[in-house]
Amino acid sequence: MSHITPDAEQATGFPPLRVGVIGLGFAGSTHLDAFTALPGATVVALAGKEPERLAELGSSRRVPHLYADWEDLVARDDLDVVSIGVPNDLHHPIAMAALNSGKHVFCEKPLAINGELAAQMVEAARRNNRVLEVAYNHRRRADVQYLRGYLDEKPLGSVYHTRASWLRRSGIPGLGSWFTSKATAGGGPLIDLGSHVLDIALYLLDEPRAISVSAVGHSELGRAGRGGGNHRVSGGAAGLDFDVEDFTSALIRFDNGSSMQLEASWASYSKANEDIEVELLGSVGGARLHVDNYATSGTLTLYADVAGAPSIVSPDVRVPSGHHKAVIAEFIAAVQSNDHAGHHGEFALHRSRIVDAIYQSILESREVAIV
Ligand SMILES: NC(=O)c1ccc[n+]([C@@H]2O[C@H](COP(=O)([O-])OP(=O)(O)OC[C@H]3O[C@@H](n4cnc5c(N)ncnc54)[C@H](O)[C@@H]3O)[C@@H](O)[C@H]2O)c1
Secondary structure (H helix, E strand, C coil): CCCCCHHHHHHHCCCCEEEEEECCCHHHHHHHHHHHHCCCEEEEEEECCCHHHHHHHHHHCCCCEEECCHHHHHCCCCCCEEEECCCHHHHHHHHHHHHHCCCEEEECCCCCCCHHHHHHHHHHHHHCCCCEEECCHHHHCHHHHHHHHHHHCCCCCCEEEEEEEEECCECECCCCCHHHCHHHHCCCHHHHHHHHHHHHHHHHCCCCCEEEEEEEEECHHHHCCCCECCCCCCCCCCCCCCCCCCEEEEEEEECCCCEEEEEEECECCCCCCCEEEEEEEECCEEEEEEEECCCCCCCEEEEEEECCEEEEECCCCCCCCCHHHHHHHHHHHHHHCCCCCCCECHHHHHHHHHHHHHHHHHHHCCCEECC
């Protein structure tokens, strides 16, 4: 029995969206909890490969229909939404099947393992007039939102350079699992962590178009079996070869003349440990977001000249958790709106194209144009 309540309809003015969630790991269970908690949706189906966890989540969250395979969930004709929290290589086949059978899709990042597959997903969303949204949840942090509002007042002048990074001391997720195989993940920390800080930076900068990148990548620790982290991977290690990078650094040029240095590492012999940073250098001011080990306060610094003297301001912005829930609430609102324009995954596709160009630049040791 589903748990649709009259209250849910009253709260939003719409009947709750019927949602199927695929994946039982961190991502899938976070989607499940967010959709369950929000008044505009009810989770009626859940899929995943771990039978005990499937039964436990199904029973504790009162999900009536449980499946081992995503194909059986997507085949249901009574779902409005499919929510994807599975290894990266499965995002494309699941999204295509869901969009082509008339469902809206909420997908984990990255949209796909490469730009070509991501473009097919965006095209399918447009053709079927369905919403395709990606879980770039970190942009919903309160400090990022504060910065976004601050930048709207143009206090930095023109931002000519951005530094964006997510760096770990020792945090390769599941050495030997799907995370560290090019075929299943599409890449290493760049596609995993770098795509989040790239998203935050592009969002803050008002979406300039990237025109070229020049990048380097290394995999000294991962290939030697060092730098493993404690991220729990649902399927466990599958004994796959480590054939992705564990460190990337890229210089990106934008169509407005500005530039960005993007760095991502899963492991390196350095001080950084779960260190997230986005620093904006402007013609009359600067701003820095620095999240040290998932800090929830003290993350913002603003730089300006005040009465001619270099000055520093540290806004006191507290960061509650629950960023996935905020993104999923936006997704539900987009589905409920009749106008889905701009909600077909276009922003995520731009990020995938940049990531593609970075990997190509690493492979070919040259600057790569993005057309
Ligand atoms: N936005 C974020 O903050 C965030 C955080 C972690 C992971 N992610 C993303 O979420 C996705 C999953 O990551 P995770 O850490 O939860 O991985 P995980 O390995 O812990 O979980 C993957 C789940 O997919 C299921 N699955 C695999 N094949 C399946 C199939 N054929 N049918 C049905 N289910 C299947 C597995 O059973 C498992 O439950 C990835 O795309 C990752 O990049 C995003």
